[in-house]
Amino acid sequence: MSDRAALSGCNFTATQHSTTYDYISPIKLDLAGKNKSEVNIYKKESYNLISIKEMNLIRTGVSQIALVDLHGVSDDLVEKLKLAATQAGRSEPVVLSCTVDISNEASVQAMYETISENFDGRLDIVVNNAAHMKPYKPLLDSDPSAYWRTWEVNIHGLLNIARAFLPMQFSTRASSNGLCTMINVSSSGALSARPGSASYRSSKLPILRLTESLQMEYGDQGLLTFCVNPGAIKTKITETLPEKVRDSFPDSPEIAGDTIAWLAARRVEWLGGRYASCPWDMEELMKRKDGIIEKDLLKMRMAF
Known part of the structure; x- marks a missing residue:
């Protein structure tokens, strides 16, 4: 195994x-009566990562779901989500579509008001999945505005969503024992360096520390937050990568979709503030609970 693979924790x-x-199948899960918000910042395609995640969360029985995207959500996808729920034997959910630039606070506030009104102020789960990636170039060859846009979306955008929706999650937790779960999508790229990808990798690294800090600050209000690596998946955002790199990606969108749905459907309290990778075997990860807690693993630390 390469040093980069070892540093990324893939094993x-x-x-x-x-x-x-089978262990993470959404058909076995039950989120009936739960409300969920999905935050995206790049264009949807019929079979990309985001559509798959939404399909799988819908199959868990979630009753209301808000899809948040920079370019909006097609009516076709909304209908596919409703159909996926009924085909899985679930009730047809309410699917709310919002167009928003999450790096803009006013845009996020307007979206918050729409979701709050339609969900009656109730929200159980937030999947904070902001993603922007500039073309693969070294710093001096890159467009400074595109470089900074990656940080604006991946960090500022995630902060805007957390600030807007955490109070609604706390209220839901207090009034009806809501799940109060926030899943922040990071990347294994945060754990290692590769020439040409500094803006993306460095923008995903702070998410790990932010997640740990949010858990410390708001755990006593019922917050359960952790960050995930969705896997090495060919999605639209990866089209800027060199073909040699992109062709090496082994993971399917389903591994991210089902793992995130599985984690969202339960309160794995001890995972709070930590990092998990969707391609990991979740049954094995759960069995390692005691060792992870004892050694305080899956958090950002510098080795001395």
């Missing part, structure tokens, strides 16, 4: 998965 569990498996 933390002895078994890894590139596609879904």
Whole structure:
């Protein structure tokens, strides 16, 4: 295994998965009566990562879901989500579509008001999935505005969403024992360096520390927050990568979708403030609970 692979923690569990498996099947999960918001910042395609995640969360029985995207959400995808729910034997959910620039506070506030009104001020789960990636170039060859836009979206955008929606999650937790779960999507790229990708990788690194800090600050109000690496998946955002790099990506969108749905459907309290990778075997990860807690693993630390 390469040093980069070792540093990225891809072998933390002895078994890894590139596609879904029975243990995390959304058909076995139950989020009936729960409300969920999905935050995206790049254009949707019929079979990209985001559509798959939404499909899988819908199959868990979530009753209301808000899809938040820079370019909006197609009516076709909304109908596909409703159909996926009924085909899984679930009630047809309310699907709310919002167009927003999450790096803009006023845009986020307007979106918050729309979701609050339509969800009656109730929100259980937020999947904070902001993503922007500039073309693969070294610093001096890159466009400074595109470089900074990556930080504006991946960090400022995530902060805007957290500031807007955490109070609604706390209220739901207090009034009806809501799940109060925020899943921040980071990347294994945050754990290692690669020439030409500094803006993206460095923008995903602070998410790990922010997640740990949010858990410390608001855990006593019921918040359960952790960050995930969705896997190495060919999505629209990766089209800026060199083909050699992109072609090496082994994971399917389903491994991210089903793992995030599985984690969202339960309160894995001890995972709060920590990092998990969707291709890891979740059953094995749960069995490692005691060792992870004892050694305080899956958090950002500098080795001395």
